[in-house]
Amino acid sequence: VIDDDAAVLATIADILRDEGYCVRTAANGKEGLAAAEQQRPALILLDMRMPGMDGWGVARALRERGLDVPLVVMTAAQDARRWAQEVGATHSLPKPFDLHELLGAVAQYAPL
Numbered sequence: 001v002i003d004d005d006a007a008v009l010a011t012i013a014d015i016l017r018d019e020g021y022c023v024r025t026a027a028n029g030k031e032g033l034a035a036a037e038q039q040r041p042a043l044i045l046l047d048m049r050m051p052g053m054d055g056w057g058v059a060r061a062l063r064e065r066g067l068d069v070p071l072v073v074m075t076a077a078q079d080a081r082r083w084a085q086e087v088g089a090t091h092s093l094p095k096p097f098d099l100h101e102l103l104g105a106v107a108q109y110a111p112l
Contacts, residue, residue, distance in 0.1 A: 001025050002032030002058060003047035003074065008095070012045060012102070019103060020112050029053025033061050041069055042110035045093075048075045048083050059087035070109040 001016070003009045004027055013023045024041065026032035030053050036044065044062075048055035055073060062069060071089040073080060074097065084092035091105045 001045045002029060002050075002055075003045075004028055004050040005047070008047075008074075015099065015102065016106060019106075021106065021110065029055070029058040029061075033058055033065075036062065036067055036069060037065065040067060043070050043072060043106060045072050045074055045106070046087075046089070048073055048077065048087075055083070056087055059089070063088075072105050072109070 001009055001012050001023060003012070006027065009025050009027065013025050016023045024035050024039070026035050028050055032044065033053065046055045046058060059071060071087060073084040073087065073089040073092040074095055075083060075092070076095040077083065080092040080094050090109060093102060093105060
């Protein structure tokens with residue numbers, strides 16, 4: 001999970017851990033990219049608007065490094081679907097998102 005909002009990051013991580021997922025978190029794009037390089041994730045939940053390396057930068061860097069990881073874009077922007085398409089994401093979750101939608105998206109790409 002890559003998100004610069006500490007509360008969102010902690011909430012998503014707690015929810016997913018409670019469901020039995022192994023979760024790594026990153027507070028910005030650079031941290032998230034480094035984590036993905038160390039241990040390839042089954043899925044990345046990616047905030048798009050972050051200072052420094054934003055979601056577009058993360059997606060581009062993943063492709064450049066040959067890391068083909070499913071991305072789920074998380075954003076409060078009205079353009080969530082378009083942004084997801086721009087970065088090649090498999091799914092988008094509008095913030096605030098529904099718990100069942102979050103769990104459904106994760107289960108689809110990273111089943112337990």
